[in-house]
Amino acid sequence: MTDVTPSFDAATASAAYRSALQVIAEVEPRVAEAIGAELADQRDSLKLIASENYASPAVLLTMGNWFSDKYAEGTVGHRFYAGCQNVDTVEALAAEHARELFGAPYAYVQPHSGIDANLVAFWAVLAQRVEAPALQAAGARHVNDLTDEDWAALRHALGDQRMLGMSLDAGGHLTHGFRPNISGKMFAQSSYGTDPATGLLDYDAVAARAREFRPLILMAGYSAYPRKVDFARMREIADEVGATLIVDMSHFAGLVAGKVFTGDFDPVPHAHVVTSTSHKSLRGPRGGFVLAQPEYADAVDRGCPMVLGGPLPHVMAAKAVAFAEARRPQFTAYAQAVVDNAVSLADGLTRRGARLVTGGTENHIVLLDVSGYGLTGRQAESALLDAGIVTNRNAIPADANGAWYTSGVRLGTPALTTRGFGAAEFDRTAELIVDVLSNTTPTSTRDGSPSKAKYVVDGGLADKTRAAAAELVATHPLYPGLELS
Incomplete structure (x- = not known):
């Protein structure tokens, strides 16, 4: 397999980190120790x-x-502060790299996170679609120029808009209009799901729901849907009902950047606005960014002070470096390997009798239904962690156990692909997962009913699997050659 791991000079990086930790330790040695321990833990983790x-x-x-x-x-x-010429340099570079990487006409790289990117997008749409017409009707140039009556009417209009997004159990995200999140407090929200028989998006059903609900914003994107999305079809639905299409590609941005998702499956040519994180499959720093069509650029540019405070220039600089890395041919090979490895993991699980939501994957996600093992997602997640395999529990369509205990476990391939794992290693990983789940049993609560949280793993299987997982990761060291001592 083509080398898909980030290249670096190990000796130089080792010297840099040793020096940095020495400086930190002179002030608070416990922080320096925790940093070193985190690297060790990540190196040992499957x-x-x-x-x-x-x-x-x-x-x-x-x-x-x-x-x-x-x-x-x-x-x-x-800027509202003097002396920002160097910040201008790195922010402009990050935006330039983002535009070139994704083929977008406009990029905004200030959001601190994915939810901040979504908030910028939501308020940009509200400003463009609701505030601007209200100002024009009132003959005002700025909200400060409105009369009290006009301002009261505008506030009411801004708070009376609708959003349609993928339901949580179908694989959607909390930030797409759900009440515990600020997006659900901003918008009246409705959801579209997936076909109960296949777990796949039914675009005709999405269109029917959009015609009925008439949203201002149609959200597309996911955090736990293991398939491609036809964004050309989603744009057709949005246009039919007069909605703005926002795509949250936080999870699969690396697959777009790496040209695995192209044509109808690339959101950038089809969405009015695209939001994303800069980490996850994109392999950059923790942060967010927004891509937009020209008609929304000015509104997005007002993210600060609209919903953001001061940007984080050091993180924007790191975004510029990460986007530059993603423009290299090596990243294209990496993105394809992420998907190939997910298919290998899914095949390995299926061959061993596991049930996967949608029956497989077309992206970096494999969603495993653990109910067939008699387990909740929480029990499966914990048992796998005991065995040295780090996953997270996740709801599945029509989940009988709800969003806390769940009936699923979400698996992803970006991190281990970065370490150099290929088909053989992911098949072995599938074997370990099935072995653990097949030998984990729920325990009973005090009243004798099955627990949704407690469990027992047979014999010494957890220790045996942890040793096998350690052997796997040892063959593909994380940051090879980087030494802190």
Whole structure:
């Protein structure tokens, strides 16, 4: 397999980290110890968290510098603070790399996280679709120019809009209009699901729901849907009902950047606005960004002060480095390997009798239904962790155990692919997973009913599997050659 791991000079990186930890230890040695322990833990972990990855030393080191000390509200060349010329440089570079990487006409790289990126997008749409017409009707140029009566009417209009997004149990995300999240407090929300028989999106059903609900925003994207989405079809649905299509590609941005998702499955040409995180499958620093069509660019550019405070210049600098890395041919090979490995993992699980939601995968996610083992997702997640396999429990369509205990476990391939895992290693991983789940049994509560949280793993299987997992990761070391001592 083509080398898909980030390249770096091990000797230089080792010297950099040793020096940094020495400086930190002079002030608070316990923090330096925790940093070193985290690297050791990650090196020993068989990590299958779909939303996690390993950033390169170049990306990580970019975040520890003097940009952290700078306030830079505003945009490039138009700051509310003096002395931002160097921040302008790195923000402009990050936006340039993002535009080129994704083929987008406009990029905004200030959001601190994925939810911040979504908030910027939501309020940009509200400003463009609701606020701007209200100002025009009132003959005002700014909300401060409105009369009290006009402002009261605008506030009511801004708070009376609708969003249609994928349901949580079908694989949607909390930030797509659900009440515990701020998005669910901003919008009246309705959901579309998946076909009960196949677990796949039914675009005709989505269109019917959109015609009935008439949303201002149609959300597409997912955190636990193991298939491609036809964004061209989603745009047709949005256009038919006059909605703005926002695609949250946080989970699969690396597959778009790596040109695995193209044509109808690339959200950038079809969505009005695209939001994303810069980590996960993109392998960058923790943060967010927004891509937009030109008609929404000015509204998105007002993310600060609309919903954001001061941007994080050191993280924007790291985004520039990560986007530059993703523009290299090596990243294209990496993105394809992520999907190939997910297929290998899914095949390995299926051959051993596991049930997968939708029957397989077309992206980086494998969603495992553990109810056939008599387990909840919480029990499965914990038993696998005892055995050295790091996953997360996740709801599945029509989940009888709800969002806390769940009936599923979500598996992802980006992190282990970064370490160099291929088909053979993922098949072995599938074997270990099935072995653990097949030999885990729920225990009883005090009243004798089956527990949804407690369990027992047969004999010494957890220790045996942990040793096997350690053997697997040892063959593909994390940051090879990087030594802290």
